[in-house]
Amino acid sequence: MEEVVYPNEITYKKQLEAATARGERWSIPPIMEEMKRQAKSAGLWNLFLPESEEYGAGLTNLEYAPLCEIMGKSPIAPEVFNCNAPDTGNMEVLVRYGTEEQKERWLKPLLEGEIxxxxxxxxxxxxxxxxxxxxxxxxxxxxxxxxxxxxxxxxxxxxxxxxxxxxxxxxxxxxxxxxxxxxxxxxxxxxxxxxxxxxxxxxxxxxxxxxxxxxxxxxxxxxxxxxWEEGKGFAIAQGRLGPGRIHHCMRLIGVAERALELMCERVKAREPFGKPLSEQGVIQEWIADSRIEIEQARLLTLKAAYMMDVVGNKAARSEISQIKVVAPNVALRVLDRAIQAHGGAGVSEDFPLAYFWAASRTLRLADGPDEVHRATIARLELRRHS
Known part of the structure; x- marks a missing residue:
């Protein structure tokens, strides 16, 4: 991330802008394929498939969680390591439910990052x-x-x-x-x-x-x-969305961490009214609250990942729904503070904060809105007391 991904974020953006100027906006910046080759040669590839050494790195959900968080700190990083949605979820579906012919035709080129x-x-x-x-x-x-x-x-x-x-x-x-x-x-x-x-x-x-x-x-x-077979679509969806939801949450913790890092750098460098922003009490509250909320969200994410590994996705439904509500909202709160600390720069494209905010807000809807997950949590909780 430090040596390859972060330094090339601007390169990726410039190459996409150049392609847009040529009327080729929907083309792949060459730097992406170069970074993918470097990641693959380093063995940092297909890290997401839990306990699947045949197709992936053989990591558990709990082992993958901190890696996914780190990748979430950059908008371009997940694809660099072939750990990007929706391919991850689709590959998991093919691993679990695909025939040998389907795996040969579609899973293998997806695992190779060719399609x-x-x-x-x-x-x-x-x-x-x-x-x-x-x-x-x-x-x-x-x-x-x-x-x-x-x-x-x-x-x-x-x-x-x-x-x-x-x-x-x-x-x-x-x-x-x-x-x-x-x-x-x-x-x-x-x-x-x-x-x-x-x-x-x-x-x-x-x-x-x-x-x-x-x-x-x-x-x-x-x-x-x-x-699989006719009539199994809903069952496949539930199996697919469980890991997908927690992957989103893992990445969102990374988004929040990146936002907090940028906020701290900004407030130390800006001096309105004669003293650094970092010495303002309200700013210190923002930083403290952000750190507290990120740690809480990370622990809940890790608990959900652990339960998925130990008791399975179905038994971890409540924890998956809990973190699916918590993570986007935490990321949005931290991003909002970081944007405020950056002033006008925070809503510009000079920093990734505005884009991160848009993507994070979308994840309060994707893979089930907050309200559906809250209903699931309440229903499961009430069932425990019946």
Missing amino acids: RSCFAMTEPDVASSDATNIRGRIERDGDEYVINARKWWITGAGDPRCEICIFMGKTDPEAPRHEQQSMILIPMDTPGVQVERTLPVFGYDDAPHGHAEITFKDVRVPKENIL
Whole structure:
């Protein structure tokens, strides 16, 4: 991070700006592939797969947590180590539920960092905080499945290397509520797959990866592309989102740490009204509160990771939901203080704070909004007392 990633953040930004000037904004800055080669040669690669020495580093969730936090301190770092969403979650799905043919075709190039992927679940026409509301259809027709849907907030779909989409849709509207959905693999070059637009987040387009709205019109794929089997989509989603949620939280702790570092540097260097900002009582309160909140959030993250390792994702549901509420809110509070300490510079693009704030605010919605997680926590807590 110190020798390669941080020094190249500006290089990455400048290369992307140069590509934009050439009309090639959705292209990959060359420095990214160079950093990936360095990370791979150093053995810092695919660190995220828990206890999977066949495909990853063989680390537990607890062992991965501090590494993921460190990567979270830079917007570009997760991809450098092939530990970036949504590829991590998609690779975990393929490891757990993919056939040998699916692993050979899609998992291996993802593990090598040769291609990218996306995950299509959210729909604009339904309340997608309830995944059972999904209307997109996956219908069997002989040896094929036909897919029709409109999906949005499909992260990574703007990336020119994005070759495969894991699609969640409804196969049997008459089945029990949590067995109506299935997941299926759709190559992005399949006829009928149309990227309608990329969606900015608080003005940031997140190029070259982006978040897309896609229509799937009479898209046909072989029946062998189904994941696990029909009716297992909701179960796969729960298995996928558990690790994904905690990875977001790990990275958010890193975001908060980076914000606190920047705040401390700034207040020591600025002297309004005759003395450094760092000597102002209110500023010292901001720093103290930030350190306290970060440590609390980190401990809860580590507890959730430990429970996932020891008792499994399902038994750790409450802790995963707890940290999914806590981490984004802590990061936002620390970022807000850091922005305030930076003054006008804090809302500019000269510092990463404004971008970090936009991304962190989005994570109060992604992988389930705060309100759904609070309801889960309360329901599980009440169950303990019944």
